[in-house]
Amino acid sequence: MSTSHASSRETTEGPVYTVTGGDWDEIVQSAARADDERIVVNMGPQHPSTHGVLRLILEIDGETVTEARCGIGYLHTGIEKNLEYRNWTQGTTFVTRMDYLTPFFNETAYCLGVEKLLGITDQIPDRATVIRVLLMELNRLSSHLVCIATGGMELGATTIMIYGFRDRELILDVFELITGLRMNHAFVRPGGLAQDLPPGAVDQLRDVVKTMKKNLPEYDKLATGNPIFKARMQDVGYLDLTGAMALGATGPVLRSAGLPHDLRKSDPYCGYETYEFDVPTTETCDSYGRFLIRLEEMRQSLRIVEQCLDRLQPGPVMVADKKIAWPAQLAMGPDGLGNSLDHIKNIMGTSMEALIHHFKLVTEGFRVPAGQAYAAVESPKGELGVHVVSDGGTRPYRVHFRDPSFTNLQAMAAMCEGGQVADVIVAVASIDPVMGGVDR
């Protein structure tokens, strides 16, 4: 017998009931008929607690999860393919939308790869590199804040969500001042940056650092010692070092197992070896440890931001090679962002060759010598690697992102199986997967 809400069909393994929404009595009756069978619960892809359009397929026995699998691809955007039809500089506009919580990491990783292909890694101006580091570390703060906020909300702790988004707004305000956008900035370009810092940015940054230093202890007060929070997080989502290494997990997941692996220390880029900061670890291997690591990483990021601010020296923000340097003389006009009037006056009035060069550079882009390169940065989620291949043309031949969310999410099954259904949410939140990065 089957109703409209609980249809049954015969398979080789016996009758299978598919239960969807409906009257509760009917659901219970249908489920009771299948009591000695496997119960497979589908969670998502549209679910308020799955951290985006993640689909979890859980086989349960009572409240215990016996098997857990992920279904992904619900946000597959084909960004890697789209990149192949745009020139190298336009690529940043696409990659920034991959993991939308860490736009600056995507852009910087991509640009480091392109710069390696071009062989201009050493020519990037210091100011551009310092601003990249500055923006990345602020971005680490905002990403971790969202992780803690949404992770809290998924536990039912709405207050921590309000706190997290409050502090994130402060950082987004700075991003907006610097890049003009709250998210998806496309500010880091191959060769440097789109623009220099606007006036007043440094002062506002110092204010933000001060405010954040005041606000971060509030998370400690609110959550770190909170018995309910600890009861939900401790020993949940357990993944030890062997498991993390085998599954290729990086970032807070790996560091919560006690290994202080951080690309900023072990394979420095953007001059990270010259900054002073610590890599926090815990030995707990669980969600609570990852939460503590994220909190501490935010403090360390503030340290780096302060060092960046002290280091900022006036100078160019785009590589000197005019064959590569995308015009960075941008200014705000009545019709939005565009080239500054001085620059237009210069190329229109004084030099026909400069005008032609500008036109060709912007419409066609620059050529990148054939070859391949791999660049990796330590994003808030782990190792974000970019494999770029050029065939010597003005457009990428192939760009592949090794997104840490994608790799870390594989650990979901290992973390959840044998635990309770409610702990699945905690475990997934502690991985902090962003589906835009997972699916690309």
Added chain:
Amino acid sequence: MSETQEPENGSNVPAPRAQGPEVIGVRTGMFGAAAGGDTSGYGGLVRTVALPGASSRPYGSYFDEVADELEGALEEQDVLPGNAIEKTVVDRGELTFHIAREHLVRVARTLRDDPALRFELCTGVSGVHFPGDKGRELHAVYHLRSLTHGRILRLEVSVPDSDPHVPSLVAVYPTNDWHERETYDFFGLVFDGHPALTRIMMPDDWQGFPQRKDYPLGGIAVEYKGAQIPAPDQRRSYS
């Protein structure tokens, strides 16, 4: 697949080695415009597109040490390094071993387990499709990272489009599970020995492998008042 498992000339004779740059395509005209539009007067220009070719020793940096250790370890396992490693490329400060596919698993396991190598972390596989590289159209590119020694290297395996089989590395690096499924999904590379090689990103009933070069971008023309702008892959472009 079966004939590729066993090297044709036995394991004791070095295979002929590809030298010089690897040609992956030919570009014509000044701008590489596909259809018309090249008014530069250089329309007859023909240039080959070549990836960097094999390097000769010394490779520099830690590369010589890694290559020595790997070759030594392979010899201990009765594999001629020349057969397993088709060529070694050092380009832009990065070390690439082109590996014959039948030796891929052995090489990866050696790289992971040898105390002097210890490449514990695989950062997944990236597929690249070179339709112009006849007989080696599909490339699978692995990046291995050693946390112990702070090193990184790249393995590259090339297979023909007609026989797109690569041995799976899931047994050596379990992290490659999803990465290999993704590469299968987008490029049609079949990873033999993978526990469940199914589509991961695209819907299960999707036809074709969308990130191959012969698969169109799939965009639609955008309508404006009185005009249509074709999809990005249909536009006149200079590459």
Added chain:
Amino acid sequence: MGLEEKLPSGFLLTTVEQAAGWVRKSSVFPATFGLACCAIEMMTTGAGRYDLARFGMEVFRGSPRQADLMIVAGRVSQKMAPVLRQVYDQMPAPKWVISMGVCASSGGMFNNYAIVQGVDHIVPVDIYLPGCPPRPEMLMDAILKLHQKIQGSKLGVNREEAAREAEEAALKALPTIEMKGLLR
């Protein structure tokens, strides 16, 4: 207080349509349909600074059966499209859809094999909200405009009449390609 102080004997005359519209617009329950970047801005709108609670809309419902507004926030992939339609079908009528961001509205910059070129291929859309992603203020503006629309919505026979008129107007409308004027 306001108007009710001036009312003779506390009575106020209105139409059923207006009363129903007023009630409906004042208690819109959005379903959480966060997909991509826009979802983060949608959550920001619900959080402290922008505070969607001012419009009685801070309660995002996890179940589509309790919701009457779907904010499609982000790019809709071919794989997600059937799921989206099912969630829409599960929502009780009357229901409204805001297509948040260019990706949901038209596919945006992702004009490729993976993305549905506009969520209006799958579900009827009431408000298109441009931006990549739209600011929280823009989302609130869209929501307020939707409130106006809900306030003015018709009931019963009038609704059928309005639907017929809208369809006739749409059939007579000039396709974009035949329009003249600036290229936009």
